[in-house]
Amino acid sequence: xxxEAVGGAVDGAKAGATIGTAIVPGIGTVIGAVAGGIIGxxxxxxxxxxxxxxxxxxxxxxxxxxxxxxxxxxxxRKDTVREARVARARSxxxxxxxxxxxxxxxxxxxxxxxxxxxxxxxxxxxxVILDYNANEQxxxxxxxxxQANDLNALVGSLEGIGTLGANVIGSLKTPxx
Numbered sequence: 001x002x003x004e005a006v007g008g009a010v011d012g013a014k015a016g017a018t019i020g021t022a023i024v025p026g027i028g029t030v031i032g033a034v035a036g037g038i039i040g041x042x043x044x045x046x047x048x049x050x051x052x053x054x055x056x057x058x059x060x061x062x063x064x065x066x067x068x069x070x071x072x073x074x075x076x077r078k079d080t081v082r083e084a085r086v087a088r089a090r091s092x093x094x095x096x097x098x099x100x101x102x103x104x105x106x107x108x109x110x111x112x113x114x115x116x117x118x119x120x121x122x123x124x125x126x127x128v129i130l131d132y133n134a135n136e137q138x139x140x141x142x143x144x145x146x147q148a149n150d151l152n153a154l155v156g157s158l159e160g161i162g163t164l165g166a167n168v169i170g171s172l173k174t175p176x177x
Contacts, residue, residue: 004048005041010160012040013139017164021171029171033164062139073128080124084117 016036020028088110 002048002053003150003154003157007157007160008044008047009037009041010157010164012043013037014114014160014164014167015040017167017171020169025171029168033168066135077121077124080120081117084120088113088117115119 002139013033013036016032016034016039017029018032019036020030022028023032091113092110
């Protein structure tokens with residue numbers, strides 16, 4: 001927020017100095033720079049607060065989306081287990097009707113379905129973990145990009161301060177005749 005206020009103040013001061021110089025060179029430059037700096041600083045601070053509020057809202061949205069995704073994944077996992085149990089029951093029923101008893105073929109089919117379920121759930125869980133890790137890396141990348149933008153804005157403000165100082169000092173110098 002402070003960076004936005006400083007940046008706004010510097011930009012406002014530059015604009016104010018330019019307008020003041022056009023109206024009354026010298027003192028107009030100083031008055032314009034001060035007035036523009038105050039107005040720009042206030043607007044920059046307001047902008048900083050709005051950006052902070054937008055970040056909070058985006059974090060809350062991401063939290064809600066993660067909750068929705070977690071619920072959806074739990075439902076998918078439950079469906080996978082249910083489908084495997086149904087397949088196992090069908091294979092046992094089919095084997096029992098063919099053999100009239102529960103033999104090794106039926107036990108093998110049931111074991112195969114259980115084994116496939118275990119593999120499927122392991123794969124599913126791994127995919128969920130990878131997706132979570134990818135989301136965390138995206139968040140980190142966004143955070144670093146935001147920090148880089150803030151630093152670039154600060155550099156721009158410092159450059160603006162230098163330019164403004166040179167303009168004000170230059171406008172206060174009166175040529176000797």
